[in-house]
Amino acid sequence: METSMSILIGVLFTIGTYLILTKSLLRIILGTSIISHGVNLLILTMGGLKSGGPPLLGQHDTTFTDSLPQALILTAIVINFAVTALFLVLSYRTYKTLGTDNMDQLRGIEDE
């Protein structure tokens, strides 16, 4: 199970890296989103995927899955959600102000 998850995460990272290296700003944001999916799945996988009950005490199971990575993912998801929201608004504003979403045209410093 861990092996196939690792391959999937690898694929996600490949796609994310490819998208980040493109020129369109929106593709770059999609790329960061896909990478963060890969990251979250990676935490889950690295915590171990051994079968056990959901980490709820009322469930009468004897073994439980590791609850710590789930807490870490939950934290990482909301942080990433906030950053992505800011990033999207920023790119909207940049498009309004500078009139382009092409990273090539976002180069340089004003007074050089």
Added chain:
Amino acid sequence: MINFLILPLLIPFLTGILLIFFAKNVVIQRWIAAISALFNVVIAFLLVQKVRNDGIQTLDVSSWQAPFGITLVSDMLSALLVLTTTIIAFTSIIYSFRSIGVEREKYFYYPALNFLIVGVIGAFTTGDIFNLFVFFEVLLMASYVLLVLGGTKIQLRETIKYILVNVISSALFVIAVAYLYSVVGTLNMAHISVRLDDLGQSGIITVIAVLFLIVFGLKGGIFPLYFWLPGSYYAPPAPVMALFGALLTKVGVYAIMRTYTLFFIHDTGYTHQLLMILTIITIVVGVIGAIAFSDIKKIIIYNIIVAIGVILFGVSVMTPDSLTGSVFYLIHDMVIKAALFLLIGIMIAITGTSDLRKISGLIRRYPGLGWTFFIAALVLAGIPPFSGFVGKVLIVKGGFESEQFWGAGIVLASSLLVLFSIMKIFINGFWGTPQDYKGETNVPVRKLLIAPVILVTISVLYGVGSEIIFPYISQAAETLANPSVYIEAVLKEW
């Protein structure tokens, strides 16, 4: 008094929340921000004294025992960094009154600044690796806002690049934490150190060590990963630039110091050698940038990169002397970089340009500014009575003791070129024929000068009084050189 060490974190946090309610009333915002920042300086000073007298302070949040809950740890290194951070925060706030402009102040400038301080102090104080990630995100999120606030074209453009780089490095940080968790099964830093001690350094640990170096190198701006820094730090206004230059990169440097003296100490042949090579190239690249540009912002920005190289070279050598030197130089550099950014902020406010070729003869009209800048330049280069000297001497001594002649030699040579780059600003900008600049009469130079004068005075006293400060610094370096002190303080029963 057991909760004492959370106070420097809590005060700016509550202040930040409170300030949100007074968004449109700039005068109240200023007063609250300044008073709470000053109060925080006092608290941080008391914390340093407490750590000095009673040893490392730890706080198990919610009374969960050490490896299971989140532990906040205040050893001498983090206490000193917290004190430095609060001083820089206070001076940046009082500098902002006259320089940042009411428009920005109305749109949550002071709350964002306070949250930035929360993140920085939290990152210095935490004893949990994932909590360190969370505090990184707190400070980064605030820094995105501070960087883009105002919404000029250059700010929008550079913020996009800055966010992109930091989103990727945060993703790498979580990956590194996930790998480390799968190997050691714990997140508490002291407990990780114990587990790694049991495991010895296998190949996978070295890989994780390098991954952490990449992550914190991206935050801190070491050689192949510094590319985002010159552009991003160029965009914001002066007080924000001072906060970024003094604090943000130093959090990355602190994290490298922590992980490379606490976690990855069993196979230093590879990891620390790699760090050393990278830091030497960092120094060279920074120096090249510092002497290449004739733009005053760029010169100071590249001097940040040089200083990061020097500090981390001391860490990579790992002798007690060089670690002491690194801690000494780290605090010196935070203070003096903030002072320099605030000073060039005044220069840019007067002249309306950061191009050195368009500035001359400032010292005739503004002697106070000129001589403050001159002293700051000498402090930066490490001329003996001032504070850059002691740290660099110890780093170079450590380098020679462990026979790293090339590295130590480059650290020495870099001082000369740093002095050249900063004197270039002084000679071209302050000497020569005085000019008239548009709008210079509107700049309240005397009031703006208060903050950098405070910082320069502190750094002069820091150098002159190094005899008094030295016990604190060596206590900080002792924890770095001997991690068992840290582990015993956190995990009491181990």
